[in-house]
Amino acid sequence: MKILLIEDDRETGKYIVKGLNENGYTVDYAAEGKDGLYLAMNNSYDLIIMDRMLPGIDGLSIIKMLRSVRKKTPILILSALGDVDEKVEGLKAGGDDYLTKPYAFSELLARIEALLRRGNEIPEQALQVGNLKMNLENYTVTRGGRKIELKPREFRLLEYLMRHKGHIVTRTMLLENVWDYNFDPQTNVIDVHISRLRSKIDKDFGKELIKTVRGVGYKIEQ
Amino acid sequence: MDIRSSSRIKSLLHTTAIRLSLKYSLIYIFIFGIIFLFLYWFINSFVQAQIKASLTQESKKIESIYHVKGIGAIKEYITTHRQYSGEDHRFYLLIDKNGKPQAGDLKKWPSEIKTNGSITNVWIPKKEIVDAIKDGDGYWPVITINFKNGYKMLIAQGIRGTEDLRETMFAIMALIFGIIVVLIIALGFSLGKNVLWHIENINKAYNAIMNGNLSIRIKTSSKNDEFDMIANQINEMLDKIEQLVTEAKQATNNIAHDLRKPLNRLRNRLEISIIDKNRHDCNKILEKTVADIDDIIKTFNAILEIAQAESAAAKKAWNNVNISGITSEVAGLYRPLAEDKSIELNVNIADKITIEGNERLITQSIGNILDNAIKYTPKNGTIDVCLKENEKSIEVLVSDSGPGVNEKDYSRITKRFVRLDSSRHTPGNGLGLSLVEAAAKLHNADLVFADNRPGLSVRLIFKKPSI
Known part of the structure; x- marks a missing residue:
């Protein structure tokens, strides 16, 4: 997997490149907008990570330029501007995800994985992890053939986890995508919802499918 | 005449009042001239006929x-x-x-x-x-x-005789012209002086404000003329600006102060771990540090959110908000939390109520109130969440059966980082209700605390616009 990182702070850039390399990604790094634009135009990447505030050409302009020449590479925007409005603006310009600085590297990694997988997602009628099956046509969930009753929100939570099976999803990602909330509740309510879900799909089946990744989030895998 | 006063006269001559009065005096002279000519012709022909x-x-x-x-x-x-x-x-x-x-x-x-x-x-x-x-x-x-x-x-x-008559007539004409011109110019000068006085006051205020003194206002006269009206309006605007600037300054100061404490704690921990000779697990300390920093970031975000809610910027995202939907969703989000504590969560929400506002802030406010209620209500307690509407207002009510808050502390609990002694052992940063208060203020809503006997009831009352 090849990633292009455009980030004007070289220290941060180095740190992200190192982290991504350790996780098996090949990374091209550009510290300036126009270098980044040149690389993005002339190479093929699986993902672009873009700082929003860049000297010279700013991040949003680059995104707009890339989108105008039909470059469909997924773009993750990094920004110190955490306002919801700013976020909406970034996504409107053609960004695929938006992460506010400061962020945890694990959060960045989880979002990169989610974005990379999004490209080759095929519309599925059924999701499966081990013997846990989700039917998206009639909204039923079974494990080992046994039907599990889920509330609508629990269903959406499980669906999100299953769509990202084998990959970490963070609490923020869950809040944003399952609840549409752009803020952190004071208490970690997500943990409680997950434990609810666990009690329904894992409790009586011996093998635990939903796993806690300490300090980061959750992942579902066999 | 010194340069100052000559330039003053020059600027006086440039005022609209003077220009207008000069223009009008010319017009009057023209009109009177025509009248006099006619009169003269009339008298003359009468005399000739005689x-x-x-x-x-x-x-x-x-x-x-x-x-x-x-x-x-x-x-x-x-x-x-x-x-x-x-x-x-x-x-x-x-x-x-x-x-x-x-x-x-x-x-x-x-x-x-x-x-x-x-x-x-x-x-x-x-x-x-x-x-x-x-x-x-x-x-x-x-x-x-x-x-x-x-x-x-x-x-x-x-x-x-006729010559004399003619001369007398010309003399009267000249005298009247002279009086008109003098009067009009005098009027113009006094008007111009009034204008200049006001302009000078505006200039003074402008200069002072440009130099950073936001407390200066434009001096007004007791005449209450149109200039005073404009000056009063500008002054009101300046009041608002000063208030906003002061608030923004205060918010910035508060953020800086607020973050010193957790940063200091973090620093102490790191320093102690450096001098601690018995440290075995470097990774563990680092992990703890990262968790600390995450906490600081969380606090920082919370402060920023409050600052944002306190500023007018939050009015940018102003929409028609389905508060019925929001309240039931928030209740849904927290329900498992209540159930874990065997708290009975009664939700009673009137349908299809909407208000104008910032959806995110309202959601977060209701969430924070409910979060607190669950946190402080003991096991097997009860929490009621109500949304109701009457002619004058829309009210979100969250009441619990917890220990409640002493009446004298009602005004304190919305202050930043204030945590009552009874809640020291519970998690939280003491910013939850500060955000609720800021959001309430932004929406011109009242945040009212009351004794629920036992427990605390929190009401968020959105006033309906009076039609």
């Missing part, structure tokens, strides 16, 4: 004297009349067949005179008048008489 009538009458009189008494009587008539001199003195001249003057006030017969019996204006220079009579050069209305014996006679009307 002169004509009197000359014709006089000529008839003389002709009748001639018929009755002959030329000798006419000579005598002229001679006796010569003695008379006054404003409306008539002049006579009688000449014989050869044109030689026989009697009268003129030295010779004017050459350009017509003798057809009509009245004509004839130029008569002063030097041709016999000395005893005082009158000037001018066109004199003249009538002539041709006698049968070849004698000719002229009667001229003295112009002194």
